[in-house]
Structure formats: C-alpha cells, structure tokens
Amino acid sequence: MTGAKDKQQQARKAGGFASVKSTMLRLLESKKVRENVKNLLRMNKDKGFDCPGCAWGDAPEGSIQFCENGAKAIAWESTSRTIGEAFFARHSVSYLNRQSDYWLEYQGRLTEPLRYNKNTDRYEPISWQAAFTLIADKLNALASPDEAEFYTSGRASNEVSFLYQLMGRTFGTNNFPDCSNMCHEASGVALNAAIGVGKGTVTLSDFEHADGIFVFGQNPGTNHPRMLNTLRKAAKRGCKIVSFNNLKEVGLQRFASPQVASELLTSAATAISHKYYTPKLGGDMAAVRGMAKHLLNTGAPFNQAFITRHTGNVEQYLAQLHATSWQHIEQQSGLTQAQLAEAAELFASCNNVISTWAMGITQHKHSVDTIREITNLHLLFGQIGRPGAGLCPVRGHSNVQGNRTMGINEKPNAGFITRLEQTFDRTFPTQSGHNVYHALKALHEKRSKVLICLGGNIAAAAADSVFTHQAVRNAELNVQISTKLNRSHLQVSEEALILPCLGRTELDSTSLGEQQITVEDTFSMVHASQGRTPPASEHLRSEVNIIANIAHATLGNHPVNWLELADDNSRIRALIEQSIEGFTGFNRNLKQPGGFYLGNAAASLEWKTRSGRAEFSAAPLPESIFPMAVSEKIEQHKHSVFTLQTLRSHDQYNTTIYGMEDRYRGVSGDRKILFINPKDAQRHKLNDGDKVNITSIWQDNVTRQVTGFKLVYYDIPKGNLAAYYPETNPLVPIDSIGDQSFTPTSKSIAVVIEKATFSADTIAVSAR
Template sequence: MTTKKIKPYQGPAGGWGALASTTRFVFGSKKPAANIRNLLRANQVKGFDCPGCAWGDEQGKHFSFCENGAKAISWEATGKQVTPGFFRQHPVSQLQHQSDYFLEYQGRIEQPMYLNRETDRYEPISWDDAFALIARHLNTLEHPDQLELYTSGRASNEAAYLYQLFGRSFGTNNFPDCSNLCHEASGVALGQAIGVGKGTVTLHDFDQADAIFVFGQNPGTNHPRMLHSLRNAARNGTAIVTFNNLKERGLERFADPQSPIEMLTPKDSRISSHYFCPRLGGDMAAIRGMAKLLLEWDAEALARGEAGLLDRDFIERHTSGLDDYLAEVAATPWEQIVEQSGLSREQITQAARVHAGAKRVIVTWAMGITQHKHSVATIRELVNLQLLRGQLGKPGAGLCPVRGHSNVQGNRTVGINEKPDTAFLARMEQHFNHPMPRRPGHNAVAAIQAMLDGESKVFIALGGNIAAAAPDTHVTARALANCTLTVQISTKLNRSHLMAGKEALILPCLGRTEEDVQASGPQFITVEDSFSMVHASQGVGKPKSPHQRSETAIIAGMARATLGSQPVDWQALADDYDRIREHIAATIPGFEQVNERLQQPGGFYLGNSAARHEWQTDNGKASFGADPLPARLIPEAITTRAQGMLSTLQTLRSHDQYNTTIYGMDDRYRGVYGQRMVIFMHPDEIKRRELQEGDWVELVSVWQDDVERKVGGFKVVAYDIPPGDVAAYYPETNPLVPLHSVGDGSDTPTSKSIPVLIRKQEAPRII
C-alpha cells in the first residue's frame, strides 16, 4: 500500500500515470496473462462488455478500455478465492470490523454459503438446498409484497428480464434498483419533458457538436472513455463548457495513453474551454441565468430587425408550456441567480454566449446533478435550455445523461421498474397468459423503510452492495437484519453479506469476463449503453470454481423451486438464452428480431422517440417546465437546528474506486495517496473555521429529526472547491445521509447536498 501523503497532481489525466497504474494492477493480480487476454477482448465484437461504466463503444479500436476498466476486469479475474476455509477462520462479527477494501480483496466467492447464526460463520450449502430455503421462505409469506428484489446495473438484459418475470409471476412490483440511488431524477425529468427517460444522442453526435455543456460529473475517474470523445471534440474546435463543483483534472487536461504522440511528447489536450465551479445545488440557478440571457438577447435581436436566437418553428410545432416558463424566468431576479449559483453574472454570460453561438449543442450530466432535492427541476431546466433553441433531434445536438453501471439503463428497459406502465403489464399478461400485479412497488428508499418496519420479510439482491451503496448506513443495516431471509447473488465478499437477515445466503455468480456454458452450449448476454445501443457480451475466461453459476441460471433455479413451471419452463430458459431474448422481443418494443439483429457487429440501436420528434407525453409535445428556483439550498428548518457553522457536503468516488468497489487507497488526480479518510475544503473555508491543513475533524449531519449522524477521523485537505462546500468519499460518509432526505419527485438520496457541522478532533491513535 502507498505511504499516506498529500501531493498535488501536476500532470494531465490519462498519460503515463494511467498506463503505470493499469500495468501495476494487471500484473499485481498474479494472473497477468489472463488479464492481458481479457483486456484485448474488452468491448470488442465477439468479446465481453466491460463491467465498468455505460459509456458507448468506439467501433474498430483494438484497445477499447480505460484505466478503471482495466482495474474492474483485473479485479474480477483475480485468482484469489473466498473458500469455506476462509469463513471458518473469520466469524461474521469479526469481518464486520474490516474495511470494504479488505473484504473485496479476498477474492471470488467459491461456492454457495449459508450463515449459521450459532457459530457466527458462513458454511457451505448445496445449490438445491439454497433454492429450497428460498422457496420455503417465499411460499410462506403472507403477501407477495413482503419480497424485495434488488438489482445492480451489472446484471445483463437476460438476467434482469428473467428476474422481473420471476418477481411479477410471484405477484410483486417491488424492484428497488441501484438507479433509484443515482439517476432516477434523469428518468423522471426526461419522462415528464420529452416522454422518454433516456438521452437523445448517440456517440457519433459528439463528433458533430459545436458546443458540449458538461454538468456535475468527473469523467476522468467515473467514465474515463468519455475523455476520448471530449478530447476529439475539443481538437475539432468544439467548445466544451464545464460546470462542476470541484476542479477535476480530467475535465482540464487529458493525455491519451493509447496515443504515441501524447505519450512520447509533453503534448496533451485541453478539454474545457470554460470551467465554472458553482455552489453545490447551484446548477439550476446557473442554467436559469443562461436562459434569461438568451431570452434577453433574442428580444434585442428582434428589436433590431435581426433573426432571433430562439427556434420558433421548433417551439411552435413541438413544445407546450412556453408562456408559463417565460413568466417564471422573468420573475427570477438576478440577485437570486448569482447568490444561489455562486457564479458571477459575467461567468454565466460567458457560458450563455457559447450556447448562443453554437448551431449544435449537447448537454450532458451525471450524479452531481441528480443527487439533490431539486434534481428533477434542475434537469427540467436543462431541457428547457435545449428546447428554446431546438437543440433536440438533429445531428450533434441533444440531451445526454451519463449512466453509471454498465447495464443500468438496459435493466430499466427490460422491466426493472417498481412503477411499470399498464401497456407493459398488458403485454406481459397476454404473452405469458399469467396475471401481473398492478400495485406500484417499492423503490430503494421505500424498500429499506419497509424492511425496517417489518412489512417486507425477504430481500434478494441480484448483484450490488446495498449496505454500502444506500444512505443512512446504520438504518440500512438494521433494515437488512430485520429480514427473515437475505440473499446476495455476488462475485465477491462485500459489506451486505455481513449485514444479514435472520437467515442468509451468499450465491456465487459468474463475472462478465467468464465463459458461460449452459446445456445448449456457450452463451452470450446483452447490455444497453448510455446511447441506447444494445450489443452482445461473451466472456472468455474459465470460471474460478465449478460451483459458480450464471446470474440467469441462479434466477431460474430460484423461480423453479418457488413457482414450479409457472408461467414458463424456467430451466429451458436457463439452458438457452436465445429463448429469453425471444420473450424479450415479444414484450419489449425495439427488440423485435433481437437474436438476428445481434449478429451485426456492434449490435443495434434501440432508437429514441424524442430524437425523432415523437413526444410520448400526455399532449404529444415536449413540455417546458416552469419550476421556481429553490427558496434556499439549505432549508431554514435545518439551519435553525444546526447551532453552528454549516457546510454542504457532497459524497464522491476516489480514483481507485468504482461505485462501492474500492481497488486501492490512492486518488491520484486529487493528490491523495494511501488513504481515504480525507475531507476536501477550500483554503478560505479552512481559515474561516480556524483549522489548518492536516487537522483531523468529525462530520455531523443536520436533519429534521433528533437522530445523531456523525463520522470522524477525517484529515483536512485544501482543494479548489467553492467556500462553504466540502467533499469526502463514500461509502465512508453514507452514514451522514438521512434515509428520507430525498429528491422531490425522484426519491433519490441527496448525497450531493448534505448539511454538516465540522468539528476539530484529536489525531486518531495508531495501534
């Protein structure tokens, strides 16, 4: 492990640092030959889809992976295994005190395990006995809605479709999903505004844009392949305007590790032409300011007898609600815009001039936008900006939410939705000749509350690590422990295995990189990226253990044990995934003739109705939103309870991390090495609090209840972030996020806007 130090990073993102890190990780896994073979097949035709982010694949590239993708692939392909012997040595109560890094570093789960409460240890169990235990619990529930079926975005389309068919055939729409914790606001806002909860652009549009506006994201760590698209766009003269709370190196400069010129010379690529750091939660005000200026300039141009800036033909033919929106913009004072955004009017003017001068504009965003109380309204404001100038449905223009996990969008497409529409349920009923439940189900926050209240009894997780991913960590742990049965379908040991129900199972599954051979022969699965491209993924490595099964086979085993042969022959579907895809084709629009279309290299495009100017809204038009700016970013009810100087905390990932998986202790681009317990603060904020860099502090969140939520042992690190805002890594800070501090209309935890008190501590004791 690297020595603990803080050393500001001076180089570009990518470059030799990324190459060196990738090399260390690949060769340090003790299976370098297998890892190199895997990397050469990542994101390739007849290869497997990277288990990391959902950015689209660039066809024709021999090396189509990034540093963090290489880490994810090597992490999954480790030769280390968690055997029954490991669990004999380590009781659960002891493992609960280990770090998340330690848990996952132990390797792949070798065989099914059952938690023996008397010995406090996981012990081996056969697959048949595991399935029988699940069936016994499910078939003795008082009501189907006492079952919660959680899904990770890593699951394939085939596994996700089979999972939702299992749940709905059992009688529930309880499908809490990882998307509830991150991008739910995107789906809600886009559904309201344009009738489809997905982005409207393709990867090719980035080559044709005149301007790209990047909001609330850090591609250098979270989706590094995006930097290739931004770098190429910048080199082609595209203006890239970034709004992000922290200064992130990947949005400033990038050196392509696969470019000999950039690796062998000091040359690198400037990414952002303009970089603005708004206050946490201030993006909506900044966007409102841009719209206000565009409307003023449009009126001035018309008064001069010139063409205006607005696309009036587009607005007239394709939109509704403009008058209400114009009234709301006019009523928003500049004083509120400047104060709330944390940006000057001059800075907002610079951004608006870029938008006004571009014929083709893409707006892209991620979790820096979606994890606030007013996230849905903020995304509606982004859509408003694009609607004003007709920046939808033409080459090089549109809306682009950047999803996290590799198939989180595909899961939703094939039915992982706690609020399915009636048309989908009707198709399912007709095709399977089986009734489907109509009651709305639980999202992630509602599921945790239902388990906490004893209303839900059984929790099954198809991947993921909800104990580390969910808010209010201690509350989530109590909710899981309150279940009669928890089942975790996993590749590696994680925190959720230790926050178990009264009975608990760990069921080991194959990874994306591994061969999946069923009765009909080798199988492939499919995924959908952020650009609605569906393509095949087929693993190449040998499974680590004969006891590991595919997610699809595990779901079919649970369903067969619970439901028998109703409403399908579950084993036949597990034997041949083509049969699952035939059911998908019959019930999910856009997947017609899916098995034939998957034969084409790169897969196929599902299409996007809004990109075709077909608006699946109530009135058949795209809708302007007329939301006022929040009265206050931190409600007065909270500030009056604080009894101290509040800061606003955002949780974020380090560079050696993907979601809750921690690969190491370094955050290279932010200059943090060998440690994770740090808090990033502006130098002026450090002085204002009478602290010094290197001091130790504890964080106490303030919420509208009397529950004490605090974490301690954080080292103060100076960073380029607006005064009053601070940042620290999750899952270490997830205990500070109240379960019911959620976004309006989305129920997404507000992990980017947590009011906290910061208190100085003594340096932690080293034992």
Template sequence: MAINKKAKRAGGFPSVTSTLARLVESRKVKDNVKNLLRVNKDNGFDCPGCAWGDSAEGVFQFCENGAKAIAWEATNKTIGAEFFAKHSVSYLNRQNDYWLEYQGRLSEPLKYNKSTDHYEPITWDDAFALIGKKLNALNTPDEAEFYTSGRASNEVAFLYQLFGRTFGTNNFPDCSNMCHEASGVALKQSIGVGKGTVTLADFDHADCIFVFGQNPGSNHPRMLNTLRKASRRGCKIIAFNNLKEVGLQRFASPQVPSELLTDAATTISHAYFSPKLGGDMAVVRGMVKYLLEQETPCDLAFIEQHTQGIDDYIAQVKATDWSHIFDQSGLHRDEIAKAAQLFAGGKNVISTWAMGITQHKHSVATIREIVNLHLLFGQIGRQGAGLCPVRGHSNVQGNRTMGINEQPPADFIDKLKARFSQPFPTQPGHNVYQAIHALHKKHSKVIICLGGNIAAAVSDSTFTHKALASAELNVQISTKLNRSHLQVSECALILPCLGRTEIDKTPRGEQKITVEDTFSMVHASQGKSKPVSKHLLSEVAIVAGIANATLGNAPINWQHIASDNQRIRSLIADTVFGFSDFNKKIEQPGGFYLGNSAAQCKWLTDTKKAMFSVNPLPESVYPLIVREKIAKQKSPVFTLQSMRSHDQYNTTVYGLNDRYRGIQGNRKVLFINETDAKRLKLNASDKVTITSIWHDNITRQVTGFTLVFYDIPRGNLAAYYPETNPLVPIDSIGDHSSTPTSKSIAVVLTKAQNDPQAIDINVT
C-alpha cells in the first residue's frame, strides 16, 4: 500500500483522467462516451449513481463517480455458464467485493446446485416456475421478504409492491432502512412529510447553507457544482464533518477550463467544524442556547402561526448544561457561537445532511433538533430556505413514494383496494433489521432482492450472511456478481437484468422508466445502448414473470401490463398521490415536481402545525448497557465510523484507491488522530486489530488494518465499509428508525500479531 499526500482540491484534471481510465477499462469506450453525453439529460437516461437533482446548465451532467458507475455497468466483460462452472461458490466467497464485481456483467439466469456448489444455467420460465412454486408452498405470505434497492425504477417498484401485497405481505425491507430512514421518521413527526422541503433552484437563493455529516466530494459530487456556484456568488457554506474532507474545502470544477487546466479552485466552506462522532445534536442545541442567551430575535410571527411546542422546547434548551454540550460536541464555545451567528445572520438558510447524521442511536432526535432550529427562525416554507436530506441511490426516494414501505399509509392501501377491487394487508411488515432477524431464526424462508447487495450493505456481516444462507430460496435480481449471491445453503437464483444504459425493447417498442430525485422531481430515463447479452430481461419483465408464475392473472394480467411501461404508469396515476396524468407529465423537459406540503407551510401532522420536539441531549452516543461494558475496559475506547472511499459507490467498489485521502492500493486502512496513536505506542503504517464492544459477549473483530494519521478529533476513528461492517452489532440500531449505528461503533485497538496476507487481485 502507498500513502500519498491527500489531494489539495476535489475535481480538477485528476477527475478527468480517472474517468477516462474507467472508460477504457469498460472495453466500450465509444458507447460510453455517447452515454456520458446522454446521462441526466432529456431523452437520455438517469445516472445509476446518486439522487442529486439535474441542472440545465453545462454541457456535461455527470460527475467522476457517475462516470465510474456508468462504465462499471456498461462493460463488454460478461460472465455466464463457463465462469460459474470454473468457480465454486465457496471459492467466490473467499474473494473480495472488488474482485467479484470486476468480473463483468451477468449474462444469463443461473440456479445454485447444492450438490456441486456451483451456479448452473436455468431458463427464465423454469426460474419463474421455481419461485412461484416455493412462494405458494409457504405456510404464510409473511415467510417471504421482498427487498428493494434504490436503483429500481418507479415502474418496477410499483409492480413489485403490488405483487407482494397481492401475495399477502407488507414485508418490504429496502435500502432506505439503512441510510435515511431516520430522516423520514423525524421529518414526518416534525413537519408532516418525510421528504426534504427544498428544490435545486432554492440553492440559487440561499445566502447560508449548513452541511451536516456529509461528504459530497465522494458521495454525490454533482452537489459540489451547486455549492461552488453558491459560494462564488457570496453564499456562506458552513460544514460540519468529523473528518476534514477536501471536497468541502476546495473544488475545481472539471467544466470550468481555468480550474480544470490550472491549480485554481473555488473555496467551498466559509467555516468548517469537526465535531465528535454523534455530536451534531449537541452542536445545534448549543447554537440555539447561545442565540437565546444573546436574545437574538426569533421569527415570532412564524412560530405563532405555524408551530406548536415552543415553550417546552425552550425550557429544555435552558435546562441543557453547557458542559454537556461542549463534551458531547467536541467544539469550543467560540466555534458554536460562530456557527450560531452565521445561521441567525442568514436571510435564507438551507440545512443539508446525510449518513453522518442518520446512522447514530439518536439520529431521529438530531434531525428533529435541526428542524427546531429552522422553525425558530422561520427558515422553512419560502424560497431559498428549508431542509434537505441528501439521498444516496438514484431512486431510493421514488421507491418509497411507490409504496415500498413496510408500514404503508392507510390512504395508500385504500387506493389500492379501490383500484384493484380486493383487500390488501394492513399489518406492519418487516424492515431490513426485522427481515434479517426473521431469516436468521428461519421464520422467513424466501428472500427476493430487487437489486442491491444486501449481504454487503447490512451490519454485523457474520450474523447477516448466516441469515441469508438460512433462506430456503435466495433470489437476486442483479447486473453484476456480488456478495449476496454467495450466501446460500439450499436453493438460489441469479436473475440478470438490464442496466440503466441499455435499450429495453418490448413488442410495444422501446420503453422508458422514471425516477424521483432528492428534490421530488420525477423524470424519464431511457437507455440507448445495445444490451450486453440477449438473455437479459428488464426488472419489470422479471417481476411480472415472478408474479404471473405465483398469482396467475390476479389482480392484473402481469404480462400484458409489463409489455408497456405506460400501462404501469397509468396504474400509478390511479393510486399514488401527485401522479395524475403521469404519462403526459414525463414528456415535459426536466420532468415534473411532486410538490411538498411543508414547503407550502401546510403541516400534515396530527395538530396541523409544525412540531417542536423536546428531547434531552443523550448521555452518550452508546446505550447504557454498552457504557457499562466500556467502563470495564482497560484499554482506551474509540468511536469508529464506517464510510465510503472515493473509489466506491454504496457497496460497489470501483478500485483500491482513495485519491482525496491519499490512499493507494488498499482498503484495509484505519484513519486515526496522531496523538491517539502515539498514546497507544503505535506508528503510521502499523497494522492493528479492531474489536468492537457490545453487551452480548460475541467477539466482533477485523484485523490487518493499516494506521493512517488524519485530521480527525481525538477519540474518533474512521474506516471503509463493507470491510468494517462485521464490527457493527446487528442490534445496534437507531431509536425509532432501526438504522444501523455505523457512525458510532465502540472499539478498542491492538497491534496485529500475525498480519493476514491480502488476497492478490489480478485485474488484467
């Protein structure tokens, strides 16, 4: 492994050379250059990466990571019967995640043969029949789990939930359960709608943008162009991030020649604060306490007209001790005061956040505290002001809108009943946390995954892998080989689907799909590249095939509906609020806006008011039972966060480098404050074993991680996931959200005695 100096700016010419390298690697250079000219544009396709909104400005509407995602999917490298005859599942399970996906696109449907430990070809009809037979043999529909990834389109998500609910269950675990579930819960409680209140255009009118727990440079780089534009017109950007991330400091837009070809860059953050992990709620509470003590005028008219609970909240703020705020936030009084003054001085303020906020035990309370701050100053419901949870995968928000929800709203179920003239289940189903437990106990027997890589995404890898392998049938609808295909012991199917870049042609012509971005904009997407294999089906066709084999023509003729996505959109128009005239609306350039009730100061809460929340600061980022365990430790206890490298997106690892943090050729690294390392008598490049602390006495441990000194608060650590997922106990989840606490893992370090040898990776 090489440790280089971390980049001095994000973007710039290195992002272009990285993009070109991926295009060459895909072996479809010409096609992918055309794809990059079509991505995120009208009559083109939606990037399979992040959910940031599309802008009409600029020739290119993609970022470095988006280009990687496109080239990764649109490759000529394929794997089928010959590959799986050569490699057993046991062998494949020993390879790392990068190696697995690097092999290429899945090219034909496959069935796991338990007696040989190999996947073997199967026809589509036989695969559908096998699934239907197994589902119909279950004792109850609730023995099936229907998982969804954020890359699924609105059309297939709607069809999928209709199939599952007709089958008789609300078991719809999905990827949002692991990332922004806390955002949906908190916003629903506070303002009555579980989505952000701003649009992309609002960023042009904000004069202050607060960025909490978020690293746009690696996770959604297109956001940096928005922040760059805001910064250059004088908008103050205030960043709160546990690590000093270059993307929030200086950004060189590849679309601007002066920044592409020189060392020039735009300063992004006006102020940058590095709180302790889990300390963001204390930061915001401190900001409010400071402003109240300074008698800073609040928006009394807004509070009186639109809110409820202000008196109890103010009493809670006054009762919060400053020493508690300083200890938990890790910031000094002058830092909190500066942040507070910037917020109060802003005419129009937007707050954004991501998983640095949502993956803690007290995430819901933290988000509600951010909302409290906005309500105090009326910073919601007008142009240039509001709340913006920045979603990850491209259609994770749209999936929820389409009904991928284990606790469906009553009015949605009522509309389904009215449209399809039959009852649907109303009892709550399983989220991801509950589904994994149900599989582990063998209470659930079938899991069908519509995209994603649940084995790599879920915490407590040993527990999760055992749970998935306990399924009597594991069905994975995928474009590439991943860890989830390998957690099998009985029967499993790999069903290869079309990618976003590829033509989906039915007897009714070339099909479009739609997605919803983080700003509630819905727009069409249509691939233009020839499918990499003649054996691929669209996700819509696969779900319809499974439904037909299981239910016949109830409550619809699945094959007829699936032959034309316009027919599915007509069903959506009949049943999902905001989608009337759906087929007509998507013809509009840029798509259409679903609207947001809270942005119009219409509060869909029980009180019809926006609700202040009254939560004391947590005693600790850890639950009491773990604090008791920590107190008995002889070694220093650190708080670890798992995170992405710059060379990955979600669980997809594109390479072993992290240009922005100076890492080359390795992912098993641990970022640590130099003073902390010296206290343990450890040096840079030493290898360590990381052991997490939980109250069940199960040893959760990873080893062979190389220490890297980094600008991070003392007592905090950072490392990549999924490599550190084994350290996150399955039952360490957020209050009210069940989201894994992947940003606040209690761990101890020891020097590794026998450094494991990394698997050699031959990518030639």
C-alpha cells in the first residue's frame, strides 16, 4: 500500500479523469458494457430511472446526471454474474459466513427464491407460493403482532414502502425499524422539535441563491458526489463555502468536474471551501455555540423582527450563550476562539445561508442538540424561508426520506393514522413500535420471533456486530428481500428465506404493462423511476409484488385486494393520494419532467410545533461527548484514550463494498486501516504502517476488539481516529446511542490502541 501522504499529493483534486477512469473500469467489470452505458445515460433523467445510490436532487440541465459512485452502483447491480441453486449446493452457510462482505456481494445477482435447510446448512430452492405460505403461517402463529419486525432499506420505493407499512399496521404492529434509525434519525427529531418539519427546508435551486453554504460533518466527494457539482457552481459565482469536518477531505478542497473539459483533461480544478475547519469529533455543537456567542458579544445584527414574529424561547437560549464559557467551547470543539469568530463573521456577512450536514453530525450522543444548535444560528438571523437560505440534512440512500413520508415510522403521528383510518375504514395501532435499537434488543432477548427485511443489510449496518449477528440469528424466521447475497442472509439458525427482487435498473413488466416506481429526494422532490434492462432472471419479482403476495397470504383481502395491487403501481399511488398529505394528483403529477415538489411548511414560515412557533433550544453543552457512566473507565486509561469515528471508503456505498480503493485518502488494497495524527502515533511510539489492535471502552463487562489494523498518518485532530465500517462496527456498543434518537454513536467511540504482536483477522468479543 502506498503511503497516504504520497497518494494525497498525487490526488490533489476530486473528480477529474481519475473519476472517469474508475467509472469505465467498473462498467467493463460488469461484463454488460453496452447495457450499462445506456443505463448511465438514462440515470436521473425524465423517463429514466433514479440512481439507487444517494438522495441528492436532479439538476434540470446537463446531459450527464450521474457520478462515479452512481456508475459503481449500476455496475454492481447490473452485472452478468448470477448465483442460484448450484452456487448454494457448493457452499454452506458456515463457509459463506467466513467470507468478506466484498466477496459475498461480488458473487452476483440472486436468481431464485431460497429456503435455509438447517440440516444441511445450505440454502435450497423453494417456490414463490411456498415461501409466501411459510411467512404467512409463521406470522399468524405469533402470540402477538409485536413479535414481528418489519425492517426497511432506503432503497425501497414509495409504492412498496406504503404497501409494507399498510401490511404491518393491518397485521397489528408499529414495529418498523429502518435504515434511517441508524443515520439521520437525529435530524428528524431535532427539526420536528425546532421547526415542526423533520426534513430540510431548501430545494436544489436554493443553492443557486445562497451566498454562504456551511457544510458540517460530511464528505460529499465519496458519499454524495453530485453535490460537488452544486458546490462547484456556487464557489465559481463567489459563494463562500465554509466546511467543518473532522478530516481534511480532498473533495471539500478542490474538485474537477468531469463534465468540464478544462478540468477533466488538465490539472485545473475549482477550490471548494473558502474556509476549512477541523473540529474534534463531537465538537460541532461547541463550534456553533462559539459562533453564536461571538456574534452576541459583538452586537451582531440579529433579525429581531423574525425572532419576535416567528420564534419562542430566545431569552433562555441567549442566557445559555452567556453562561457557556469560552474555555468549554475551545476544549470541546478543538477550535480556537479566533477561528470561531472568523467563521461567525462569515455567517453574519452573508445575506442567504444554507447549512448542510450528514452523519458526521448525526451519529453522536448529543446529535439532536447539535442540530438544534445549527438551527438556533439560523433562527437568530431569520435564515429560513427565503430563497438561498435554510437547513439541509443530506440524506444517504435514494429513498430513505420517502420511506418515512410513506409511513415507515415506529412512532406515527396522530394525523397520519387518522388519514389512514379514513381511507381504509378501520383502526390501526397507535402505540410506539420498535426502531432498530429496540428491534435488535427484542430479537436478542427472543421477545421478537420474525424478522422481515425489505432490502438492506441490517447485520452489517447495525452497531455492535457480535450482538447484532446473534440477535438476527435468534429470529425463528429471517426473511431477506434482496438483489445480492449479504451478511444478513447468513445469520440463521432456524427458518430463513432469501427472496430475490428486481433492481432499480431492471424492467418491471406485468400483465398490466410496464411499471414505474417513485422516490423522494433530499429536497422533497418526488420522481418517477423506470428501469429498462431485462431482469437478471425470469424468477425475479418486484418488491411490490413480493410484499403484496405476503400480505395476501397473511391477511387475505383485508383491508384491500392485495393481488390487485401486486401488478399495478398506479393503484397503489391512488391509495397514497387518499392517505398521505401532499400527494393530490399523484399519478398525474408524475408526468411533470423532473417530478413534483411536496412542499415544506417551515420553508413557508408555517411552524407545526406545539407552540406554533420555531423554537430555540437552550440545551447546555455536554460535559463530555461520552456518557458520564463510562467516564470512570475512561479515566482509568488517563491520556491513552482516543475518539474513533467509523466512515466509508471511496469504494463503497453504505455496507456495499465495490472494491479496495480509497483514492482520495491515498489508500489502496486494504480496508483494515486506522487513520491517525502522526504526533499521536509518535507519542505512543507507533509508526506509519504499524499493525494495531483497537479496543473500545464501555461500562459493561464485554471486551469489544478488532485486531490487525494498519496505521496510516492523516490530517486529523490529535486525539481522534478514523476507520472504515462495517469492519469497526464491532467496537460500537449496542447501548451507546444518541439522546432522543437511539442512533448508534458511530462517530464518537472511546477506544484504546496497542501494537499488535501478531497479524489476525478476527474479531474478539469476550467476557472480562
């Protein structure tokens, strides 16, 4: 592996020809070059299909609407490699479970429904009807509907998500754990409390009117690369982009658009960040608090008219600003008073400011308070509800926001349930169900018996891998609706089913014609999506068809004729129109090029909070970014404790590993990597390239450790570390969760490291 410093110098910019080269290599690797070139030209276009990757919005102009990672997603899905009965006859589940996540998904597309045979430890073919009957019999034999867990991935369409929640609620439960519980749950909780809407308030066009964009805790170059084109355009017209990110990421420094010849073919690139600050992990709330304190102390011109007319609790918040010491702010943020004053003056000097954030903000114990602190700053200046100003959580998976709009929510609000009951003339459960945290707890304790996963890879995505794997194995029936083999299929002990579904690129043709699905992007725009590639197997079914058939087998024709919906998505959209606010004329509106906007009450200065006003939060800064219960154990290690964050490489999307290249960070051929500040390494008598073991600190009697990780020097604040997930998910204690959000604290894990005395590829978890 080449040293990170050398590679970083070679990589000097994100995008450019290296991005094009990577895209072409992935297309060649898929062995379906012609089909996938056509797919790329249809991606994110009118009458095309929506990218199965991130939820960034589609620009109305431009002939190319895909990025490098979108191309990787297409090549990963639309591949010539397939696996079926012969593959599983050769490989036992025990053997497969010893393989890497990359190897599992690299084998190809699943082609037929499969049932686990615990006597042979192998998956074997099963007919679709037999699979549906098995699921129905198991569900109907449960002592309570709450013994079932209905998990959803952000890939699922609006249509299947609506059908799924209707099936689950008719069955009698609100147990809807979903992937957003592990990423942006804090955004929804914080924004609902502050402004009455759990979504961002801006649209893509607002970025054209902003003269300040503050980017918190995200790496667009890897996680949502199309955002870089938006930031590039803003920077080119003079917009001040200010980045707060723990690591120095190439994509937030210099970006060469592959669509601009001068940047594609030469060393030219556009500088993205006007200022770049690297706070300590968990220090963003303190950083924003410091900005607000500076502006208060210097008599900055707050928007008093906006505050008076639209907000509540401002006096309590201002008192909290006065009470917070600069010592506390500097210590926790890792930034100086002068740096925060500089950032504050930039914010105050802009007429229109957008603040945008991702999981670098949402996966901490105090994430909800951090997002509310960002919102406080906007409320002080009235930076919501006008062109070019507002709040923008950048969602991950392509329809994770749409899932929530459709009712994938373990805590449905009364208005949603009321509309559902009016549409279907029946009652639905109103008590809170299980999120991912509570679902895994219930499965681990065998209080829940059935796990049905509509996409995703919960075993690899969730925290505390050993705990999570055992929880999934404890299910008496584990059902995975998937396109490819993954870790969740292999955590089995009793009954298990793999139900293969169509991918986003594939044609869904039924007896009633070619079907469209819809998704909602991070800007509340609803788009139609229709694949054109022939399915990888004649045995594949759409997710809608699979869920409709499970519902029919389980519930009969109540409260709808499910089989009438199985092959006609427009009928489902008609039910959505009746049941969910904002979807009037759903089928008609899909004909609009680029889709239609759902609207946002807060963007219209309508506050759907309890008080009817936008609410300031007066939360104090936390004494520590770790729970107080672990402070005693941390103290035992004195100065040897680090704070670790998990993150993606450039060659992955969520838990899907496309390859072993992390080009922008200068890493190649290895994923067991630990990024460290050189001075920290030297202080511990460690060198670049040394192998170390990492152990997390928690108050229970469990040792959580991963071994044999290679140190890589990187520009990261002292005391902080970074490593890839899911490899380091075993270090995140299941009970280390965000206040109010229950999101795993994957960006603030207390750890110690020691030089490895031998090379090992095992995960050790044992009782002390």
